[in-house]
Amino acid sequence: MRTILTGNYAVAEAVRLSRVKVIAAYPITPQTTIVERLAEMVESGELDAEFVRVDSEHSALAVVYGSATAGLRSFTATSSHGLLYMYEMCWWVANARIPLVMAVVTRTIGPPWNIHTDHTDILTLRDSGWIIAMAENVQEALDLTIQGFRISEEVNLPFVVGLDAFVLSHTAEVVDVPSQEDVDLFLPERRQAYVLNPNDAIAIGNIAQNEHMMRLRFEMAKDMEKSKDVIEDAGKEFGEIFGRSYGLVEHYRTEDADYVVVMSGAWCGDAKEAIDVLREKGIKIGLLKLSYIRPFPREEIRKLDGKDVLVVDRSFSMSYKGILGLEVGSVLDCKNVIAGLCGVDVSVEEFVKMFKMFTNGEIRDVEWWLK
Amino acid sequence: MKRDVIREIESPLLPGNPACQGCPHAIGLKAISLLKNPVLVIPAGCTTVIAGIQPKSSFKLPLIHVPFASAPAVACGLSKAYERAGIDSTVVVWMGDGAADIGFATLSGSAVRNDNIMVIVSDNEAYMNTGIQMSSTTFWKAKTTTSPTGKTEEKKDLALIMLMHRVPYVATASVGYMLDFAEKLKKAEKVKGFRFIHLHSPCPPGWRFDSSKTVEIARMAVKCGAWILWEYDGKFRLTGASRRYRVKSKRIPVKDYLCVQGRFRGLKEEDIKEIEKKIDEVWRLIDLLEKV
Numbered sequence: 276m277r278t279i280l281t282g283n284y285a286v287a288e289a290v291r292l293s294r295v296k297v298i299a300a301y302p303i304t305p306q307t308t309i310v311e312r313l314a315e316m317v318e319s320g321e322l323d324a325e326f327v328r329v330d331s332e333h334s335a336l337a338v339v340y341g342s343a344t345a346g347l348r349s350f351t352a353t354s355s356h357g358l359l360y361m362y363e364m365c366w367w368v369a370n371a372r373i374p375l376v377m378a379v380v381t382r383t384i385g386p387p388w389n390i391h392t393d394h395t396d397i398l399t400l401r402d403s404g405w406i407i408a409m410a411e412n413v414q415e416a417l418d419l420t421i422q423g424f425r426i427s428e429e430v431n432l433p434f435v436v437g438l439d440a441f442v443l444s445h446t447a448e449v450v451d452v453p454s455q456e457d458v459d460l461f462l463p464e465r466r467q468a469y470v471l472n473p474n475d476a477i478a479i480g481n482i483a484q485n486e487h488m489m490r491l492r493f494e495m496a497k498d499m500e501k502s503k504d505v506i507e508d509a510g511k512e513f514g515e516i517f518g519r520s521y522g523l524v525e526h527y528r529t530e531d532a533d534y535v536v537v538m539s540g541a542w543c544g545d546a547k548e549a550i551d552v553l554r555e556k557g558i559k560i561g562l563l564k565l566s567y568i569r570p571f572p573r574e575e576i577r578k579l580d581g582k583d584v585l586v587v588d589r590s591f592s593m594s595y596k597g598i599l600g601l602e603v604g605s606v607l608d609c610k611n612v613i614a615g616l617c618g619v620d621v622s623v624e625e626f627v628k629m630f631k632m633f634t635n636g637e638i639r640d641v642e643w644w645l646k
Numbered sequence: 647m648k649r650d651v652i653r654e655i656e657s658p659l660l661p662g663n664p665a666c667q668g669c670p671h672a673i674g675l676k677a678i679s680l681l682k683n684p685v686l687v688i689p690a691g692c693t694t695v696i697a698g699i700q701p702k703s704s705f706k707l708p709l710i711h712v713p714f715a716s717a718p719a720v721a722c723g724l725s726k727a728y729e730r731a732g733i734d735s736t737v738v739v740w741m742g743d744g745a746a747d748i749g750f751a752t753l754s755g756s757a758v759r760n761d762n763i764m765v766i767v768s769d770n771e772a773y774m775n776t777g778i779q780m781s782s783t784t785f786w787k788a789k790t791t792t793s794p795t796g797k798t799e800e801k802k803d804l805a806l807i808m809l810m811h812r813v814p815y816v817a818t819a820s821v822g823y824m825l826d827f828a829e830k831l832k833k834a835e836k837v838k839g840f841r842f843i844h845l846h847s848p849c850p851p852g853w854r855f856d857s858s859k860t861v862e863i864a865r866m867a868v869k870c871g872a873w874i875l876w877e878y879d880g881k882f883r884l885t886g887a888s889r890r891y892r893v894k895s896k897r898i899p900v901k902d903y904l905c906v907q908g909r910f911r912g913l914k915e916e917d918i919k920e921i922e923k924k925i926d927e928v929w930r931l932i933d934l935l936e937k938v
Binding site: 296297299325327328329330331333334335337338339340341342343344345346347349363364367471472473474475476477478479480481482483484487 | 683684685687694695697698699700701702703705706707708709710711712713715716719720721722723724725726727728730731733734735751752754755758759
């Protein structure tokens, strides 16, 4: 059904269609309307689920960790400081190999207070063992949330979908809301590696020997790599059912490009427009959109070898480069522009200017796009 | 009834578990064996160690270790899931005063929601697993490694704070009076909603007394009035031995309880008088609550 939804409401629809059974969340701007909408759905009976009103984000993830460990499909959502407040639980859920899905509406970390978009918050999860997906638009936020449950439950790793504060969370776009029937076709019954129940005297999380525990980490790393195939398969099958295919990355006019810009998140839409402008001038430039930051699409990046690569980061790893700049830079040489932090807007015109500078060789190794 | 309960008690802990000699948790945990279909939720604390090293487990029942401040919230998630699936289970949080300190907001939030769980705080009055540091329930003037000359802050009354959450069941108990604890546990099992039991658990290495004396010290705490056994199940009442000690003249001197513990070594007479005064104040409040 085609309708108009904000990013947050689209995520709520995806949660409903995924037949989630337990939702726990604590409000934080700009995530709040996701869980407000879900609370409404639960109270009106549109969604047959438990909605648990918790005292903090730490408790939000703790509640869904409990319900997911007991075998129910579970969901939470947060932003920025809320994510940092639940950070300990994020690692716990990942290391416990419990599948669940969280939406993070990306927002600046204070002080000073700022509620606008910045990807540094969600990227603090990059070492923790969460699969990290980033939406470019409202439709992707909806679609990736549904895919998240399937992927997470197949590889036993938690899944986070990021959507930019306000640019997506509070902006209404035309979206296709799939039918329940089609989602049921795509999303199988929940499965997971283990379930805790009163009839089975197992102990979960007992102190481990060092060697044994390191092996668990090794297995987790292997499964994170394995998730690449699962993500590609799920994205392809999603395309077959819904007409919109997904994968680790999206190529935009890169096939014959001499120059490639690597980016992630909502502003990829603006960057694509800027690419079109440069293409019209005969400049062979394209965009590689990272739909997933974890697992990191190393193989796709490596294919860019021989081209000039620019990474535009909406995050910064305090010292030298942006987080994506470091990640891509670990695979091949690239220039890195730090832009759009703390909600600073970068317009299509500015992207045109930035990309021209890049193709003219005027971008230094690390460049701050300050306004 | 009383004999039946005693006969039913066995230990959910297997022989050879790594609890210290005279460990009050190992005593208190025995009562868990009275529950039907328990699932144990354990945050960081001494019981983390007692549970053993994987792939082995010291417990004969299902359990999950969880982060320090998260236990009642994880228990809430488990309990919601079991209810939805029609699985009969009592989800029990077994935690120490440390987890109750760091996770106080979680505990309070769970009580406010009236989560269908049972929370037992086995209170040894300091952070024992990390090596005897002061907690909010450490006695005034008690020496710990972070209060080497004695605690200067007041002791927090956790059970009374939980009572003020208007939950269906709150009680105190002691490892020195297992029958009283067992009866409370059985009663709490039948209550739906948030149930809280504050269990007094004297710790031999933490309080500096001989490991053969855990039960004796626990009983002295009750006999001198420093620990009061009560319950609330809609009505507030003193229980077991504490009913007798409502009358101050029947109590043993507080000094007798304090002087057998190394943590109170060097206490001055006026300190003991002050502690007595503090205990009297608690009793005054308990008297009033009984009359409500």
